[in-house]
Amino acid sequence: MRHTFFCIDGHTAGNPVRLVAGGAPLLKGASMSERRQDFLTRFDWIRTGLCFEPRGHDMMSGGFLYPPTRDDTDIGILFIETSGCLPMCGHGTIGMVTFGLEHGLIQPAVSGQLRIEVPAGVIDVAYETDGAKVTSVRITNVPAYVAARGIEVDVEGIGPLSIDVAYGGNYYAIVEPQGRYTGLDDLGAAEIIALSGRVREAVRAQFEPVHPLDPTIRGVSHVLWADVPRGDGADGRNAVFYGDKAIDRSPCGTGTSARLAHLADKGRLAVGDRFVHESYIGSRFIGRVEAGTTLGDTPAIIPSIEGSAIATGFNTIWIDRDDRFWNGFQV
Ligand code: PYC
Numbered sequence: 001m002r003h004t005f006f007c008i009d010g011h012t013a014g015n016p017v018r019l020v021a022g023g024a025p026l027l028k029g030a031s032m033s034e035r036r037q038d039f040l041t042r043f044d045w046i047r048t049g050l051c052f053e054p055r056g057h058d059m060m061s062g063g064f065l066y067p068p069t070r071d072d073t074d075i076g077i078l079f080i081e082t083s084g085c086l087p088m089c090g091h092g093t094i095g096m097v098t099f100g101l102e103h104g105l106i107q108p109a110v111s112g113q114l115r116i117e118v119p120a121g122v123i124d125v126a127y128e129t130d131g132a133k134v135t136s137v138r139i140t141n142v143p144a145y146v147a148a149r150g151i152e153v154d155v156e157g158i159g160p161l162s163i164d165v166a167y168g169g170n171y172y173a174i175v176e177p178q179g180r181y182t183g184l185d186d187l188g189a190a191e192i193i194a195l196s197g198r199v200r201e202a203v204r205a206q207f208e209p210v211h212p213l214d215p216t217i218r219g220v221s222h223v224l225w226a227d228v229p230r231g232d233g234a235d236g237r238n239a240v241f242y243g244d245k246a247i248d249r250s251p252c253g254t255g256t257s258a259r260l261a262h263l264a265d266k267g268r269l270a271v272g273d274r275f276v277h278e279s280y281i282g283s284r285f286i287g288r289v290e291a292g293t294t295l296g297d298t299p300a301i302i303p304s305i306e307g308s309a310i311a312t313g314f315n316t317i318w319i320d321r322d323d324r325f326w327n328g329f330q331v
Contacts, residue, residue: 002320005050007062008099010311013283014249017095017309018050018062020080021105031069032076033214036085036119039078045327047080049319052328058082058245061092065100068117075106076117082243082330087120087217088142088169090253090285090305097125098134098309118142120169120217138286138306139253143293144168144261145300147209153202158195165209165220166265168257168303172224172240173203184227184239184280189247192280196223196241212296224255234278244330250307251277251285257303260287264301271301283307 006022025043029035039047051060059082066076077096079089086092097114100106108114114125121142128136148165151173155161159180163173177183187195203220211217223241230237240248240255248255256277263269275287286306293300319326 002318005046005317005319007050007315007317008103008311009313009315010095010099010309012091012095012250012309013279013285013307014281015091016060016062017092017099018056018060018315019096019099020050020062020064021103024064024066027066027078029069032066032078032117033087033119033216035066035076036078036087037216040085046319047085048328049326050317051080051082052330054325055317055328056082058243059249061089063089063092063096065096065105070117070122073115073117073122074108075114078119082246083221085119086170086221086254088118088123088254090139090141090169090256091248091250091307093118093123093125093139093253094137094307095309097127097137099311101127101129101134102132102311120214134308136306136308138304140290140302140304141253141257142169143295143300144257144303145295145298146261146265147171148207151203151206153199153206155195155198155202157191157198161199163199163203164262165203165207166258166262167209167211168259168261169254170222170258171209171220172222172255172258173199173220174224174226174259174262175199176226181225184225184237187225192225192239192247193241193245196225197244199223200241212298222252222255224252224259226259229278231278231282234276234284236275237278239280247280249279249281250283251279253285253305253307256285256287256305260289260303261301264289
């Protein structure tokens with residue numbers, strides 16, 4: 001049996017975005033969070049088939065547009081990625097909004113603005129166009145907060161580290177320069193990937209964050225190596241590890257949100273401050289601490305992230321059960 005998926009492929013700040021414009025499964029659930037659980041239970045083969053090799057690769061990421069479950073939103077998004085179905089993805093949202101608007105798949109009620117339901121909650125989007133193309137997308141994200149401070153780990157290859165965990169739509173182990181981690185220039189990509197897997201395991205062995213309002217969002221999934229910027233005009237740089245072998249080519253929207261909450265918690269950013277975040281390959285997002293808030297009893301911030309995306313082409317993808325690798329593989 002052959003399933004056909006009509007995709008618009010592209011990238012946000014260098015990281016891939018595959019918008020699956022045709023072929024989305026019908027999902028059960030009264031919210032995008034419940035639909036995410038239904039997708040994971042019944043349709044995860046679509047994610048692995050579209051994201052893993054031979055149709056994808058270690059960094060592959062994207063999602064589907066759905067009618068929202070709430071009257072106060074324009075559209076719903078379900079994210080797919082090599083590591084799973086993320087509760088929220090910043091670079092993915094920037095890409096899917098850009099391609100969706102440029103190809104008429106998203107019809108905003110008010111030009112320049114969208115309210116989007118994602119599994120992690122509701123986000124607001126403001127976008128600009130030059131008439132034909134979307135030139136910038138700014139996401140006012142779900143609340144971000146610091147979940148743990150000073151988790152002590154001893155990691156083979158880099159030694160003792162003190163790690164904070166922050167949430168920006170996913171949970172991030174944040175590693176600041178310290179001890180034998182002197183900055184990203186001293187680590188190659190292969191080393192970052194090997195060390196990140198060990199850091200994530202060491203943190204997971206001690207702490208499992210659970211979202212104060214949605215217990216289906218839990219666990220450290222990403223590692224953010226923080227550093228000073230390389231180029232003029234940026235305020236910080238990172239390498240964000242996700243899945244088993246990926247370094248985000250973009251500055252990572254949820255990672256930037258987590259980092260904004262982290263820096264605000266340390267008193268290094270205040271409400272109204274802007275923070276230009278540079279990725280491992282030098283691409284940038286503009287982050288802002290928009291407001292202070294609370295998540296349950298926990299102090300939090302409302303972050304925003306701004307960037308742009310480029311569509312690179314249409315891609316009609318078949319998943320054929322006669323193909324030995326119909327649901328993908330990872331090596
Ligand atoms: O931009 O939020 C993001 C993201 C998550 C994983 C890769 N990119």
